[in-house]
Amino acid sequence: MSSLLNERSESQSFGLTGVLSRVHLDALLLLGLVVLLAVGLMVLYSAGGQDSGLIIRQLIRMGTAFIVLFLLAQVHPDRMRDAAYWLYGLGLILLLAVLVFGHEGKGAQRWLDLGFFRFQPSELMKLAVPLLVAAFLAERPLPPTALRLIIGLMIIVLPSLLIAKQPDLGTSLLIASSGLIVLFLSGIRWRIIFGFITLSASALPVLWYVMHAYQRQRVLTFLNPESDPLGSGYHIIQSKIAIGSGGIFGQGWLEGTQSHLEFLPERSTDFIFAVIAEEFGLVGVGLLLFWYLLVAGRGLFIASQAQTSFARLLAGSISVTFLVYVFVNVGMVTGLLPVVGVPLPLVSYGGTSMVTLLAGFGILMSIHTHRRMMSP
């Protein structure tokens, strides 16, 4: 209760915070994001071989992403809930379109070429899936009944399968997890959760048994990339050397040898975390990870303060998914998890995921700043 009062007095102040909240922006969250983006630009300058063109292109993307954030923050959460089914339906149609007319890039069909710009429908689904699951579950009292739980699962599985077919397994799993997080937050019983985990765990050996030998081999290299040093193992070996040689304090900005001698592949995109670890050491990455936790923590706080179940579920899912992205990327780069192409949120070079992430934060800000206008 006390924090709620604090918020109220905060919003009535005439400082910068007050101005921001009047245009539906959350000052703390904004601060957290700006710091992350600034760190990202700094590292990118080093990782990209001090190419200012790269920085400018990334800045343009950030600008675009911030416009999206700002616009979404103005939309009342109730309107988002109304749009959930439409957005999801549109996303499904676009995913099907990608499978039929999609543009092939790097061996997978993910892009839809609309003439003036290219678009990845799976990015839309990253928001549409948690949005619809949250809207659907919040229609009835929580926790959901078994039937509604199953429908919720189907909402998640359908787009995930379509995206896995592209094939883009990494994104498919991330989208599935963003939906599953909503189910988890909606208070389904622990019994069901553990049952689900046990069931999928026990299905694995069966799956292993029916797989062909070459498929098993693929899974093994997927799980242990170092057995394949000419392929994906190359990334991991080089990335571990870069991280390890960073030590406690790092080699200093622009001083990382592994990244600068171009030993580390994809150092501006998926493996940028290794560059940070090499140049800023354990202290640097520790601070970065802590900062990620703070940003997500603010998101979770916003979720807990939300006034409808829909908003609570959606805000919670966006915040937790954000942390999942960070964990999957860092886990991959440090060799804890298999190599899946997931960028480090807000830091890696690249366009579409930046827009989607900031759009998510725009939703969070909208949820937080539209609270008082709702009737109690």
Added chain:
Amino acid sequence: MPSRLALTDHFREGRLVNDRLIFSALFAVVLFTIVMIRLVVLQVMEYEYFDSLSAKNRVDIEALPPQRGLVFDRNGVVLAENIPTFSLEMIPEQVTDVDVTLDELAELLAIAEEDMVDLKQQIKRQRRFNRVVIRQRLTEKEVAILSVNRHRFPGVDVVGRLIRYYPHGSLFAHAVGYVGRINERDQKTIDELNYKGTLQIGKTGIEKRYENILHGTVGHQKVETNVQGRVVRELESVASQAGDDLFLHLDINLQKVAATALGDYNGSVVALDPRTGGLLAMVSKPDFDPNEFVTGISRKNYAVLRDSLDRPLFDRALRGHYPPGSTLKPFVALAGLELDVVDEHSKTFDPGWFSLPGQDHRYRCWKKHGHGHVDLKTAIAQSCDVYFYDLAHALGIDRMHNFLDLFGFGQRTGIDLPSESKGLSPSRQWKRDHRNQAWFPGETLISGIGQGFNQTTPIQLAQATATLAMRGVNNPPQAVRARRQTGHEDMQLQGAMTTDSLPMEDSQNWETVIDSMVEVVHGTRGTARHIGKNLPFNVAGKTGTAQVFGIKQDEKYDADTLAKKLHDHALFIAFAPAEKPEFVVAIVVENGGSGSKTAAPIARKMIEQYFGIGPDE
């Protein structure tokens, strides 16, 4: 109060979700703690290890390309081997300015401008830490020049490598084929990992068809390199596995005889062992030196080969389309016997021409005044056209087409070599589908003598002859006899033999046709009687002369006044011994004039070679 109830629910729901939010936050802290522990392990506990790898020395992973399998002929003579050479290679990421370095090297080694353009494009396509080959097969002088100038080019190195070599040059250019640089199109079809460090890939012939067997499996070594990128020590390695060796049915001696006998003519010779389907000889002329392609042929030399009107790169044996001409007659005759349209004794009168009932167009026999009364044996021995006009007319195109189908006309033989053509065996259906026209009765007549729409490839003609020779047993042609794993003694046989036989109502029909083909070579008036002397066994054969140039009604073919390109193609098919065949040959000599004069003597020389008979004096 309902509103109060709703409010309670709202609070309970809120608490429920909030509990889960708190749980999520705690779980996230746990996960991030695990990541931090991992980072402490890497950056604090294993710091020394990684630092030593990174600071002055660096770890590099190099692919160890496998040694390509060898190719041998049936006598164990090597047809494709690997020889050690030096090549000039570069790792772009270790070079300060790639363009400047390349220009300086081009000047030093006199590399043509247009070849440099290709190289620069290749470098742009590749990852910067992968090796690029600038030039292969350096001469000793070039190696010396480079060693002196080595200090000027960091990241550029002279490397010893095995490259493919074809010791018999052009002799097996089409059959064995050649390897060449892996290009963009190849890159899409190969397992990129297994080709790390491999420079060449089979482009044609055996080299292409058996690429997956010849190539082997890549190995790798983890090495420590110093700042200049030179290897300091090996950390671990997995050896590569060499590709399997291949043993072909091809016989180099027979191949030489065929190539020599064909002389300066363009054309093709295909010889088979009908008992196994084994490909004994396969010549396509003109040919070229496959060694030029191995290290990347220069643009200029390639243009010469590509633009030559004689098309030396074109494999005539598998892809050349030729009208079979009179070599089709034994098969048409067999159709007539089998479908009871004619028998051994039925006769046709040949006045020198044939006309369809109610039409006055005269389809001419090659012999101006005709052969008189001819039976089947005479018709084949003397290659009487009118007999076959009459027979074809009685059979009709569809029955003829269906019967020729059994012998594989108009179909791929399925030989284990790439890019075979289908040829064409026309039918009513085909003409409707492809020309959108009705079939004319006159077309049936000229189809009966192997002209008109009929197109066969030399391999197809040889295969059909083998099936005839074996009285219907059809062994698909096979180039590779066996494969052997490197370092092993035992061979694995390749290809499967069949015992399937064509369904034939009366097996005597085979003998009737084959007897008449023996008459071609040994009969007193046979069209190839000049090659039949002094042989210890009977040879069955059939000459053919295929028109390249349409001659108008009542016009005379005069070789002297026609340009060489318009001379008839000479064909000959044969097998020996006629009773128990071991050897089948099909010969096409482009613009060779007549099958009897140009093509048949080639068969004689090959039979002498194959059976070890002295030349006919």
